[in-house]
Amino acid sequence: MAQAIPFRQVSPLKASCQQCSLSNLCLPLAIGENDLARLEDIIQQGRIFNRGEHIFDQSTPYRSCFAVKSGSIKTSIITESGEEQVTGFFMPGELVGLDSIGGEHYACTAKALERTSVCEFPIDRLEELTGKLPGLQHHMYHLMSQEIQNSHQLAMLLSKNTAEERIAALLLSLSSRFQRRRMSPTNFSLPMARNDIANFLGLAVETVSRVFTRFQNQGIIKARGREVELLDIEALQLVSREFSRQCNN
Amino acid sequence: MAQAIPFRQVSPLKASCQQCSLSNLCLPLAIGENDLARLEDIIQQGRIFNRGEHIFDQSTPYRSCFAVKSGSIKTSIITESGEEQVTGFFMPGELVGLDSIGGEHYACTAKALERTSVCEFPIDRLEELTGKLPGLQHHMYHLMSQEIQNSHQLAMLLSKNTAEERIAALLLSLSSRFQRRRMSPTNFSLPMARNDIANFLGLAVETVSRVFTRFQNQGIIKARGREVELLDIEALQLVSREFSRQCNN
DNA sequence: CGTCCGATTTGATCGAAGTCAAACAACTAC
DNA sequence: GTAGTTGTTTGACTTCGATCAAATCGGACG
Numbered sequence: 001m002a003q004a005i006p007f008r009q010v011s012p013l014k015a016s017c018q019q020c021s022l023s024n025l026c027l028p029l030a031i032g033e034n035d036l037a038r039l040e041d042i043i044q045q046g047r048i049f050n051r052g053e054h055i056f057d058q059s060t061p062y063r064s065c066f067a068v069k070s071g072s073i074k075t076s077i078i079t080e081s082g083e084e085q086v087t088g089f090f091m092p093g094e095l096v097g098l099d100s101i102g103g104e105h106y107a108c109t110a111k112a113l114e115r116t117s118v119c120e121f122p123i124d125r126l127e128e129l130t131g132k133l134p135g136l137q138h139h140m141y142h143l144m145s146q147e148i149q150n151s152h153q154l155a156m157l158l159s160k161n162t163a164e165e166r167i168a169a170l171l172l173s174l175s176s177r178f179q180r181r182r183m184s185p186t187n188f189s190l191p192m193a194r195n196d197i198a199n200f201l202g203l204a205v206e207t208v209s210r211v212f213t214r215f216q217n218q219g220i221i222k223a224r225g226r227e228v229e230l231l232d233i234e235a236l237q238l239v240s241r242e243f244s245r246q247c248n249n
Numbered sequence: 250m251a252q253a254i255p256f257r258q259v260s261p262l263k264a265s266c267q268q269c270s271l272s273n274l275c276l277p278l279a280i281g282e283n284d285l286a287r288l289e290d291i292i293q294q295g296r297i298f299n300r301g302e303h304i305f306d307q308s309t310p311y312r313s314c315f316a317v318k319s320g321s322i323k324t325s326i327i328t329e330s331g332e333e334q335v336t337g338f339f340m341p342g343e344l345v346g347l348d349s350i351g352g353e354h355y356a357c358t359a360k361a362l363e364r365t366s367v368c369e370f371p372i373d374r375l376e377e378l379t380g381k382l383p384g385l386q387h388h389m390y391h392l393m394s395q396e397i398q399n400s401h402q403l404a405m406l407l408s409k410n411t412a413e414e415r416i417a418a419l420l421l422s423l424s425s426r427f428q429r430r431r432m433s434p435t436n437f438s439l440p441m442a443r444n445d446i447a448n449f450l451g452l453a454v455e456t457v458s459r460v461f462t463r464f465q466n467q468g469i470i471k472a473r474g475r476e477v478e479l480l481d482i483e484a485l486q487l488v489s490r491e492f493s494r495q496c497n498n
Numbered sequence: 499c500g501t502c503c504g505a506t507t508t509g510a511t512c513g514a515a516g517t518c519a520a521a522c523a524a525c526t527a528c
Numbered sequence: 529g530t531a532g533t534t535g536t537t538t539g540a541c542t543t544c545g546a547t548c549a550a551a552t553c554g555g556a557c558g
Contacts, residue, residue: 077401081490085405099398102391107398127387134380141376142351144393149348149356151400152326156334158407159451163545194506202408204546209507225506225554412515443536453516458537474524474536 025093030139065097071116274342279388314346320365
């Protein structure tokens with residue numbers, strides 16, 4: 001039994017986007033089958049990060065952007081005064097690091113919220129490739145403009161909406177993002193702590209907690225710890241004037 | 250005297266970025282002299298908008314992005330419930346419409362705050378060109394990521410800072426942007442109304458007004474209407490914990 | 499299994515900024 | 529000029545959510 005069974009080890013460096021369940025969400029969706037190999041060529045795949053580990057750090061030289069394969073990531077910026085501002089949460093199939101493309105350094109820090117695996121796209125090779133594949137370039141523009149819009153939506157949420165509205169919007173955003181990944185839109189586990197939610201939404205932790213219990217008392221959601229069940233999505237949409245499509249997504 | 254003096258009229262469609270005083274701020278800065286002509290080829294130049302006129306409207310098909318030549322522009326999104334959220338102010342040399350690139354429709358409305366002239370970059374031709382000029386593509390990525398960062402900064406301002414801090418940050422941002430355009434950093438005229446400032450910063454108009462007078466009483470600024478003089482920039486930086494580089498810029 | 503430490507919840511109090519209201523200034527158009 | 533409209537300022541009052549404080553829960557680990 002000590003005898004090793006010979007087997008072919010798949011090279012850890014070569015990605016196979018075709019077999020990835022996220023290929024319809026991730027960059028490959030912008031590429032024809034024939035060109036896919038060129039994208040796979042530049043990907044450094046399969047790095048795994050444990051909860052709390054940094055995928056990259058603010059102010060370090062910009063090298064790559066990353067696609068989430070599994071798990072989830074939060075990005076945040078740290079000010080000179082040491083305050084943290086969470087700028088986004090990223091789920092499988094989403095691209096992290098777009099806010100720094102074209103810059104010399106990472107503009108934020110990306111941290112794994114749970115055990116997370118990512119695909120890495122070295123920026124110089126990616127830029128080279130987008131120069132050759134108009135569809136991919138277009139998609140990059142699209143993703144980046146999407147990110148600008150998300151951020152504007154967030155700004156609107158922060159400047160115009162109450163605590164309840166903000167939290168309802170976040171729950172709905174997460175819900176639709178889970179759904180797109182073929183997971184339950186009503187029954188999921190929050191990858192982030194209350195603290196992160198509060199920071200992201202510009203609220204105090206206590207307020208987040210209170211709103212969660214208020215929603216629970218109203219029968220809109222059921223929440224125990226990070227486990228959440230959305231009992232009445234329509235009510236949530238009603239609370240969040242702005243309806244769905246908030247924040248990220 | 251009725252006899253016309255023959256002269257060569259420069260074609261109004263052909264831009265001459267080389268003679269534009271903004272060429273060191275605008276897109277040409279990413280391009281070598283030899284390639285500049287290719288950029289000039291695709292520009293539709295010189296459209297002029299009066300105060301209040303729309304450069305483009307939210308939800309209409311996306312055609313072009315625009316560089317401000319003179320004047321200034323504000324962008325805003327209108328929600329289903331009819332509320333407006335100002336998402337940015339744009340000064341000469343800055344590019345408007347990046348939040349919609351790669352999308353089918355404009356994600357916001359752009360309105361001239363004063364008599365404003367712009368250069369237009371049709372998106373299909375621009376994408377084509379960035380595919381051929383790596384430097385230009387890189388610069389587009391840079392501009393877009395910059396815009397994401399600005400928006401994150403704004404989100405932070407909205408979620409963590411007081412009314413005074415927000416307004417100080419805005420004044421400093423405007424100041425440094427005027428300076429880069431070789432105008433006085435301490436003595437300028439606000440292109441936007443109090444209302445727009447309030448909306449942009451997530452405040453009530455009354456609060457903006459009060460903070461202006463408070464700053465004035467403290468001898469930090471002098472303001473009469475839209476005319477503003479920054480008397481003590483250091484004090485402003487002190488008020489705005491986050492120091493300069495806020496918001497746009 | 500109990501201890502410890504961080505995360506979450508709950509309660510009580512306070513304050514910054516919103517809202518309502520009205521005066522005032524600036525600009526247009528007639 | 530005057531009237532009308534819009535933008536700005538000032539005052540009085542209210543409120544949502546922050547802050548302070550403390551209890552409770554939950555998981556990691558010896």
